[in-house]
Amino acid sequence: MTTSHITVPQGGQKIVPGQAIPDNPIIPFIEGDGIGIDITPVMIKVVDAAVSKAYNNSKKIHWMEIYAGEKSTRVYGGDVWLPEETMAALKDYVVSIKGPMTTPVGGGIRSLNVALRQELDLYVCLRPVRYFTGVPSPLKRPDLTDMVIFRENTEDIYAGIEWQAETDGAKKLINFLQTEMGVKKIRFPETSGIGIKPVSKQGTERLVRKAIQYAIDNDRKSVTIVHKGNIMKFTEGGFRDWAYDLAKNEFGAQLVDGGPWCKFTNPKTGKDVIVKDAIADAFLQQILLRPAEYDVIATCNLNGDYISDALAAQVGGIGIAPGANLSDSVAMFEATHGTAPKYAGLDKVNPGSLILSAEMMLRHMGWTEAADLIISSMEKAIGDKVVTYDFARLMDGATEVSCSAFGDAMIERM
Numbered sequence: 001m002t003t004s005h006i007t008v009p010q011g012g013q014k015i016v017p018g019q020a021i022p023d024n025p026i027i028p029f030i031e032g033d034g035i036g037i038d039i040t041p042v043m044i045k046v047v048d049a050a051v052s053k054a055y056n057n058s059k060k061i062h063w064m065e066i067y068a069g070e071k072s073t074r075v076y077g078g079d080v081w082l083p084e085e086t087m088a089a090l091k092d093y094v095v096s097i098k099g100p101m102t103t104p105v106g107g108g109i110r111s112l113n114v115a116l117r118q119e120l121d122l123y124v125c126l127r128p129v130r131y132f133t134g135v136p137s138p139l140k141r142p143d144l145t146d147m148v149i150f151r152e153n154t155e156d157i158y159a160g161i162e163w164q165a166e167t168d169g170a171k172k173l174i175n176f177l178q179t180e181m182g183v184k185k186i187r188f189p190e191t192s193g194i195g196i197k198p199v200s201k202q203g204t205e206r207l208v209r210k211a212i213q214y215a216i217d218n219d220r221k222s223v224t225i226v227h228k229g230n231i232m233k234f235t236e237g238g239f240r241d242w243a244y245d246l247a248k249n250e251f252g253a254q255l256v257d258g259g260p261w262c263k264f265t266n267p268k269t270g271k272d273v274i275v276k277d278a279i280a281d282a283f284l285q286q287i288l289l290r291p292a293e294y295d296v297i298a299t300c301n302l303n304g305d306y307i308s309d310a311l312a313a314q315v316g317g318i319g320i321a322p323g324a325n326l327s328d329s330v331a332m333f334e335a336t337h338g339t340a341p342k343y344a345g346l347d348k349v350n351p352g353s354l355i356l357s358a359e360m361m362l363r364h365m366g367w368t369e370a371a372d373l374i375i376s377s378m379e380k381a382i383g384d385k386v387v388t389y390d391f392a393r394l395m396d397g398a399t400e401v402s403c404s405a406f407g408d409a410m411i412e413r414m
């Protein structure tokens with residue numbers, strides 16, 4: 001493979017796990033497809049301004065562009081969507097941020113986003129959902145929505161283990177299921193595409209452990225296991241049972257009123273933490289009607305994907321929904337939304353989601369003063385009704401600004 005399209009920035013230092021974050025860390029970034037070209041430079045400009053202001057120029061991120069997706073095919077040529085040196089850099093530099101990447105529907109390449117999460121074993125997809133005062137929302141009380149989603153990021157049907165209808169692979173698997181496994185319920189075997197949904201005890205436990213620990217560390221009142229275990233008994237149902245077992249075995253949770261809900265005392269606050277569960281369809285209506293009853297959410301991959309966008313809509317849309325993909329050693333931050341192709345290159349969309357993902361990154365690095373500046377300046381810009389099109393179309397008296405002008409509006413308010 002051709003290598004060395006990556007230029008390591010002069011004067012920057014690598015973040016080394018277990019050591020203090022240097023004042024001049026090298027942070028790899030992937031620009032992203034579609035609106036990546038609009039939002040990524042704005043994110044970098046806003047973060048640089050916040051860091052410079054917060055630390056009086058004594059700290060500075062050294063950004064290192066690495067490539068994946070469509071830009072990678074232009075830089076590396078032909079079919080190179082995810083170069084080896086990109087994977088190596090993401091592992092080696094430990095903390096990174098990425099724009100969205102396109103995944104074609106039906107045929108074509110499989111999701112590069114999913115490939116990154118699987119290959120780096122970024123098993124937690126962490127997506128906090130909170131309300132910013134002034135953001136237009138379809139709810140009467142959007143401020144009651146304050147949840148943190150822990151979406152399992154490496155397993156489930158989302159992983160794409162599937163065979164196209166009428167191919168040798170689909171025929172072979174369907175034949176195996178019918179002849180060796182006694183399966184009689186495939187309604188149209190000749191024309192079925194077929195997929196496999198792996199959900200494991202280990203995968204569930206490591207995700208739920210992080211969710212419960214987050215509730216402890218952040219004084220949250222409950223963890224809700226969201227699943228469809230009534231129908232998919234051994235995958236989603238397994239997820240629910242393993243999650244409850246973990247709460248009991250590792251955190252000492254005791255049954256509430258005979259169960260299945262349980263609770264334990266937060267060792268840091270002395271308060272109760274409730275561990276409960278909800279079936280995914282009912283959960284989706286309850287978060288709209290009774291959002292205050294939900295707090296930390298732990299769920300399988302596909303449920304987490306749906307819930308992320310639904311919850312984001314409650315607090316103003318995916319234009320400001322941030323996220324992180326985490327393993328025990330690597331953290332890769334990214335927006336919840338996709339490449340929104342119809343807006344690509346128009347300098348129009350909301351850069352808030354990627355900027356708030358960078359805010360999570362700064363907090364992860366312990367650069368809380370810069371993170372706080374990002375939050376406060378975004379609150380001020382929205383409070384002044386200086387917003388991008390997505391908010392402006394729902395707000396009375398708003399000043400609609402471009403993607404880059406919204407970044408500038410934040411910087412002016414730091």
Ligand SMILES: NC(=O)C1=CN([C@@H]2O[C@H](COP(=O)(O)OP(=O)(O)OC[C@H]3O[C@@H](n4cnc5c(N)ncnc54)[C@H](OP(=O)(O)O)[C@@H]3O)[C@@H](O)[C@H]2O)C=CC1
Pocket residue numbers: 035099100101102103104113317318319334335336337338339340341349350351352353390
């Ligand atoms: N992690 C990743 O990289 C992700 C990648 N994708 C990929 O992105 C591609 C497009 O997916 P699609 O389903 O259209 O979903 P998108 O999230 O890209 O866009 C859907 C709609 O959400 C709104 N939106 C998205 N981003 C913003 C923003 N920054 N500011 C304001 N509004 C925004 C727009 O709404 P409106 O039209 O109302 O203005 C847009 O049309 C697909 O290939 C998909 O696979 C999808 C999700 C995540």
Ligand SMILES: O=C(O)CCC(=O)C(=O)O
Pocket residue numbers: 101102103111112113114305308336338
């Ligand atoms: O990989 C993709 O294209 C979609 C990913 C997605 O929707 C998500 O991560 O929320």
Ligand SMILES: [Mg+2]
Pocket residue numbers: 305306308309336
């Ligand atoms: Mg999604």
